[in-house]
Amino acid sequence: MAEQKLYVYNTLSRKKELFEPLKPPFVGMYVCGPTVYGDAHLGHAKSYVSFDLILRYLRYLDYKVRYVQNITDVGHLVGDGDEGEDKLAKKARLEQTDPMQIAEKYTYTYFRDMDALNVLRPDIAPRATGHIPEQIAMIETLIDKGHAYNVDGNVYFDVKSDKDYGKLSGRSLEDAESGTRVETASDKKNPEDFALWKKAGDDHLMKWNSPWGMGYPGWHIECSAMSSKYLGESFDIHGGGLENQFPHHECEIAQSECAHGKQFVKYWLHNNMVTLEGQKMGKSLGNAISLDEFFTGNHKLLSRSWNPQVIRFFLLQSHYRSTTDFSEDALEAAETGLKNLHSMITTIEKAEAGTGSKFDIEKLKSSFDSALNDDFNSAQAIAVLFDQLKTLRKQISDGSSPANLEEVKVMLHSMIDDVLGIWPSESAGGNEELTSGLVELLIEIRKDARTNKDFVLSDKIRDDLKELGVQLMDGKDGTTFSID
RNA sequence: GGCGACAUGGCCGAGUGGCUAGGCAGAGGUCUGCAAAACCUCGUACGGCGGUUCGAAUCCGCCUGUCGCCUCCA
Structure with missing residues (x-):
């Protein structure tokens, strides 16, 4: 049998490339996980089902894959730029609870929904708050190497110190500067510099001690710190949603390559979006339908509930790099x-x-x-x-x-x-023997009725069974049935 | 404004320089007490305008439209 070769589309080169792991048969794969402050929706499903397929196929090809997917439980802000409230803290305030309780709750529902979709669990699911020392250490390295600077408790990455900055998203600093939406003055050297560590005020709920005072990590550093901890400084595949290409993944590359002095990731894979009436489905856009709502049918845009496996099949029927219009x-x-x-x-x-x-x-x-x-x-x-x-x-x-x-x-x-x-x-009831025994019995009774041309009875049996989800099929060699 | 995608038959959705994608829906037929299922048959689509070519829906250019990123986001 001719050995076939796997080609993957690499966002870095914008081309399909032959897949050759750094250290075969081992493959290190990191996929950006969810920020756990709300229920997972169909967009998450597209992303994680896509990478689940990729994981499963790599294993089918006998690669020894280590799959790491983070849980972001701190650090992402609600508002523009570097200002605003932590999303988890905001949700905690709204639900009158603690941020960690919010994180636990939605980590639980995330995995519950992914299990329903038959998405395999990651081998390691590291949490950002569990890796503050690693993040601090990485920031210190970046400062030592002249890629980052501290301004009164805020530490920023100096994008001008990284000549490769922009190589993933294909945008140059000049482009960014000429853009109309680059916002204003702050304590940064360059407007494009991004936060590695933010100073926390007294009222800030989630904060940690650091060499720069009490604060919390920036949005991108967790993935750099945790991926290198569990997969090494260079690894094979990094995946995520297309919308994370910039700035998130660009910043990850900048941090990791400047800190370690070697290539961070060989293949960057990005899945496309789920759209609803042509618009991206997103939590912040307010048009997201959660997976739980699909499973229960409890949403104004849904006429009924949908089996998780149907959702999975629906997503797999389009390519991961195409948009899926729901x-x-x-x-x-x-x-x-x-x-x-x-x-x-x-x-x-x-x-x-x-x-x-x-x-x-x-x-x-x-x-x-x-x-x-x-x-x-x-x-x-x-x-x-x-x-x-x-x-x-x-x-x-x-x-x-x-x-x-x-x-x-x-x-x-x-x-x-x-x-x-x-x-x-397998039918969820568990008592399959009893069920099929009962159906067989009814089929026998119906057979007699049909022999006697009592079609009122025979049709009643068939129709009522159908109501219960049992479909009878009359064939040449007798009647067979299927259960939904 | 900058960067980047995509436009396929009623719907969803792959793909390729010339040869049937597939699914769903629909039509006709076989079978059946009637159904269901199954089986057989049927659609010749690729945004518009140019160009390259013996030949393009597939390559190039322009136009139009839609969408994404540039702010947290799968």
Whole structure:
């Protein structure tokens, strides 16, 4: 079998590049996690489902991946620039509680919702407040190397000391200076300098002692400090939402490369946005629909609840670098499509190997792999499944089940369960035997009714079962059923 | 104003210099007591205008439109 190669789109070069880890078979991957001051919404789902697919595919390719995703529980401000209230502190004030309680609460709901979406947990989920010493140490290094300066308890990164500043986002300092939105005077040397450490006032809730007095870390330093702690000073993949490209990731690069004197990250991957009626969905825009609202249907824009797996499938049906425009119509189409895919899988799972001609596993695998090798094209991979499994199902229903069916099943598990994470879920009730026993009994009764041409009764059984989510299907060899 | 994306059939959504994406919806048919499911058949799309080419929806230019970043944000 010809070894295929993985190509990934690297924001640094704006090109697809051959993926070659720094120290194969190990891969270090860092993805910017959420700021935990509110429920995760569909936009978060797109990002974390995208990187979940990337993680799963890398593991499918036998890379030994260490996946780190931070939890930001301090430091991001509500207002413009460097002024304003800490988001967690604000939420704590509104909910009349402590910032750490807010962080705990929304860390819990974040993982709860990601679990529902079948997003694998990161190997390490470091919290910003748990790494204040590391951040302080990094800031000290930057000051020692002349890349940062302290002004009365505020420490800033001096962007002019970094000739590479702007290489990720493709913007130069000149561009920034000529822009109309660069704001005004402060104690910075250059308006583009960004805060590494901020002085805290007496009323500030979250603050720590430092060489520069009581304060709290700036917005970008946590990712630099924690990624190097757990993945080393250079690592393979850094991911995040497109909107973090600038300034967040640009600043991370500046801090890390100036502190360590070596390349920070080899491949930068950015997922695109979820839009709602053409507008970016975002917490601060007020148009976000939370995942919990999707799962419960409790939102004015939703007519009903949506299964987490449908959300995952819906997201995987578009490429991670494309925007995904949300609508209930599109979700509904995804739901039906997923149901049909599941029905194919179930048919295949229930079938036994026969004497029919062998199913071409190599072809399936190579077309599935080459879709994902092309910058993780999950939409294409799903199309491959629909296309080729249809042939297999036909072979089975024609009574010439392939001789190598068991191998096919193993392959399907690895592609649909391990990589895509959309395997049909086992019915949640748990009492499957009883349920199917009861349904079989009703089918028997209905069969008698049909023999007696009592269609009123037989239709009542079928219709009432459908109400309960059990679909009866009359076939040549008797009646079969499926449970939603 | 600066930087950067994207524009595909009714809808969602991949992709490629010439050969069917796929899904959903829809139409007809087979099957069925009627359904459902399954199976078969059907759509010849790629914003506009130029250019390169034997040939472009795919490459280049311009235009139009939409969106993102430049402020916390997945």
